[in-house]
Amino acid sequence: MKVIFAGTPDFAAAALKAIAEAGFDIPLVLTQPDRPKGRGMQLQASPVKQMAESLGLAVAQPASLRNEEALALLQAQNADVMVVAAYGLILPQAVLDIPKHGCLNIHASLLPRWRGAAPIQRAIEAGDAETGICIMQMDAGLDTGAVISEHHYPLKPDETSASAYQALTELGASAIVTDLQQLAKNGSLSAVAQTENNATYAQKLSKEEAKINWQEPAKIIERKIRAFNPAPAAWTVWQDAPLKIWQAKVVNQSGRAGEVLSFDAEGLVVACGEQALRITELQPAGSKRMNIAAFAAGRQIEAGSLL
Structure with missing residues (x-):
């Protein structure tokens, strides 16, 4: 089964490694363009690009997927499915329609709670007792697609975003491999539509909101x-x-x-x-x-x- 992979941070790199080690054919890896980083502002490859190169996989770094060149590149792979994990680019409907089985997203929350950019942080900030990983069939909305599988992770009283991130990175890598194996075996995956009445949005964090307001409890x-x-x-x-x-x-x-x-x-x-x-x-x-x-x-x- 051919799997295109799209992701950028180490959360995604762990999933890419797990998919490769499970024996799936990965003809193409998409990741964000190299960014300047550190005091010297030298261009640095994303963790996913570094992982892909260590695995000997082809890498593309388009600035956008909304052009004919990007679409042609994806269509040429003749992929069965595309896996997306913290990629950082919006996938237009034209991209979602290219793989035979569409695009699967690894999302770090129990959807529909905490759709959006910072689900781990918002779960801890809100005092949630648990969070987890959802494997979702992507649609044109923001984390609104039907859920294929969910995997729960209880949040400890002293849990930080750093510790939860590491745990969910491992959980996400394991979960996507299991679902891909099911897809390869059965030829399809069942999914359950999300309910809108329980949906919450995990807004991106800012330095300004991180300033402590001592008036709060x-x-x-x-x-x-x-x-x-x-x-x-x-x-x-x-x-x-x-x-x-x-x-x-x-x-x-x-x-x-x-x-x-x-x-x-x-x-x-x-x-x-x-x-x-x-x-x-x-x-x-x-x-x-x-x-x-x-x-x-x-x-x-x-x-x-x-x-």
């Missing part, structure tokens, strides 16, 4: 800290500069919102709109991430001061 802020880890990272202002907050626990203390209640090698305790947070890992501007003991060495924040 501590439990809400704590979830945001975990949701925005590793990016864009929750932050506040200390000494007129951004201070990133990487880890904190809710504590049953109170004070003015943003007031420092105590500061020592055990934690920086800051009052919130309800209760308080004990911050145990942070990152001052121009420094690396550090635990609170390292931060406290040589630094002083007076109780009663405001962040």
